[in-house]
Amino acid sequence: MRILTTAGMMIGIAFSSAFADTPPLHPQRQSELIHLVRQDCGSCHGMELRGGLGPALTPQTLKDKPASSLVSTILHGRPGTPMPPWKNFLSESEADWIVDNLQKGFPDAR
Amino acid sequence: MRARIPLLLVLALGVLSGCANSNLRGTGDLGVVIERATGSVQVLDTTHRTSLARVDGLGDLSHASISYSRDARYAYVFGRDGGLTKVDLLTQRIDRRIIQGGNSIGGAISADGKLVAVANYEPGGVKVFDADTLALVADIPAIGSDGTRSKVVGLVDAPGQRFVFSLFEAGEIWVADMRDPKRPALRKFTGVGREPYDGMITSDGRHYAAGLFGEDGVALLDLWNLDAGVRRALVEFGRHGEKLPVYKMPHLEGWAATGSQIVLPAVGKHEVIIADQNSWKEVARIPVAGQVVFAVARPGGREVWLNFAFPNNDTVQVVDLPSRRIVQTLTPGKGVLHLEFSPRGEQVWLSLRDENRVEIYDPDSFARIGTLPVESPSGIFFTVRAHRTGL
Incomplete structure (x- = not known):
């Protein structure tokens, strides 16, 4: 039964990533990105992402913002503000994954 | 009357021995480390290089800091979520807490x-x-x-x-x-x-x-x-060429004032600036391993220890001020968030966030002399801060 459930979940994950326009991220990389967002983005945006020196990154604050501009902010930073570019550390599909999850409600590290 | 004096003596001795049994102690060798992900702190002892207790229930402690009561018994913990918690280092309990x-x-x-x-x-x-x-x-x-x-x-x-x-x-x-x-x-x-x-x-x-x-x-x-x-x-600080991205803002509390000189992390530069504390003019700049977050002077002021922002946050460097040279580069582990010297500087404690431990180094030999398990540690604060302006 457990095997069947897991298989079902895996098919679900496979389908959802098949519909997305980017290849799925390896679970190991996903957990690295969760750590990066919570810890390193968290140094300005708060570990709970409710804001600090930088703005809050909660689903409410991001819901009206186009994903493409958020991805661009992550990759290229926002000149004139303290937001730095992360393109040396993140691919575009990884930035997509982060924005998608921020807008849904970002997963916890544990 | 004759009978009362011995009775008082006996009572006094009883009280004294009672105190001795309750582990009467000072707080001058104590401190606190923040466990940023779990909303807890640990009470540290720098004499025995150990943790005495964990205190839970302090809320969101990402980016928490501490000030001490002037008797160095209580730690006021300032949490990210607006929590203000007064922790008693002797009973190792929360004394009061408000949001x-x-x-x-x-x-x-x-x-x-x-x-x-x-x-x-x-x-x-x-x-x-x-x-x-x-x-x-x-x-x-x-x-x-x-x-x-x-x-x-x-x-x-x-x-x-x-x-x-x-x-x-x-x-x-x-x-x-x-x-x-x-x-x-x-x-x-x-x-x-x-x-x-x-x-x-x-x-x-x-x-x-x-x-x-x-x-x-x-x-x-x-x-x-x-x-x-x-x-x-220090208007010249920050000029000279293109600014590099800053992945974590430097902390100025750690600006190391060493008597006549002050050591500052440059912003957007992989450099520290040495300035004269009277004229506030730059006297030197030293290239370092990354964007400095904390520049902490060892008590005595001869050396300044540096930690760095992502992606160089696995590194610690030591600047010798008389020669203005980097004399040591350590890579103690991932996520070096903070460092704190014991009051007279014979130990330095480092928090390694991603390794879930605090490490203790001998700042003379650079040998590791202790390690403690601490969950996602960030700031380390010893009670010597109780008696310093600005801390």
């Missing part, structure tokens, strides 16, 4: 130890509490000359029962005289520069400096002569 704001960044304790002030991002301002009871004494909304509320950064105590802090959006420095605690007398300095992101006070309590993110240099206020106003210093 005083929505999003806060740090705090300070007054020179007389009676007032604890907290700097808030949301709602932007400073709240002042009775240090015993944590009852609200004064609320200072940070409404700048632009008419809007600013985030408050760089809150420190200053001699003369004052608090000094900076307004991030408005670009102002305010001095709050708390001699009449319910009616703070504010002196406001406007137009000090764009985006002050943190502030510090020199250990003599004379100069308050706010680092500016939005322009070059620091905004400098001489607290001995407020009428002279805020002036710009």
Whole structure:
């Protein structure tokens, strides 16, 4: 039964990533990105992402913002503000994954 | 009468031995490390290089800091979620706890130890509490000359029962005289520069400096002569070539004041700046491994230890000030968030966030002399801070 459930979940994950326009991220990389967002983005945006020196990154604050501009902010930073570019550390599909999850409600590290 | 004296003696001896049995001890060799992900702290002992206890239930402690009561018994823990928790280092329990704001960044304790002030991002301002009871004494909304509320950064105590802090959006420095605690007398300095992101006070309590993110240099206020106003210093710091991205803002509390010299992390440069503390002029700059977050002077002031922002946050470097050279580069582990010296500098404690441990080094031999399991450690604060202005 457990095997069947897991298989079902895996098919679900496979389908959802098949519909997305980017290849799925390896679970190991996903957990690295969760750590990066919570810890390193968290140094300005708060570990709970409710804001600090930088703005809050909660689903409410991001819901009206186009994903493409958020991805661009992550990759290229926002000149004139303290937001730095992360393109040396993140691919575009990884930035997509982060924005998608921020807008849904970002997963916890544990 | 003759019978009462021995009886009193017996009673007195009983009380004394009772005290001895209850582990009477001082707090001068104690400290606290923040466990940022679990809302807990551990009480540390630098004599035995050990942890005495864990205290839970302090809320969101990402970016938490601590000030100590003047008897060095209580740690006031300023949490990110606006929590203010008073932890008793002797009983190792929470004495009092309040939620005083929505999003806060740090705090300070007054020179007389009676007032604890907290700097808030949301709602932007400073709240002042009775240090015993944590009852609200004064609320200072940070409404700048632009008419809007600013985030408050760089809150420190200053001699003369004052608090000094900076307004991030408005670009102002305010001095709050708390001699009449319910009616703070504010002196406001406007137009000090764009985006002050943190502030510090020199250990003599004379100069308050706010680092500016939005322009070059620091905004400098001489607290001995407020009428002279805020002036710009170290304007050359930050110029010279393109700025590099900053993945974590430097902390200025750690600006190492070493008597006649002050060591500052450059912003957007992989350098530290050495400045003369009297003239506030740059005397040297030293290339280092990354964007410096903390520059911490070893007591005595000969060496300054540095940690770095992502992606160089696995590295620690040691600057020897007389020769102005990097004399050691260590890679103790991933996520070196903070470092703190024991009061006389014979030990340095490092928090390794991603390794879930605190490591203790001998700063002379650079040998590791201890390691403690600590969950996602960040700030380490020893009680020696109780007796230092600005900490």
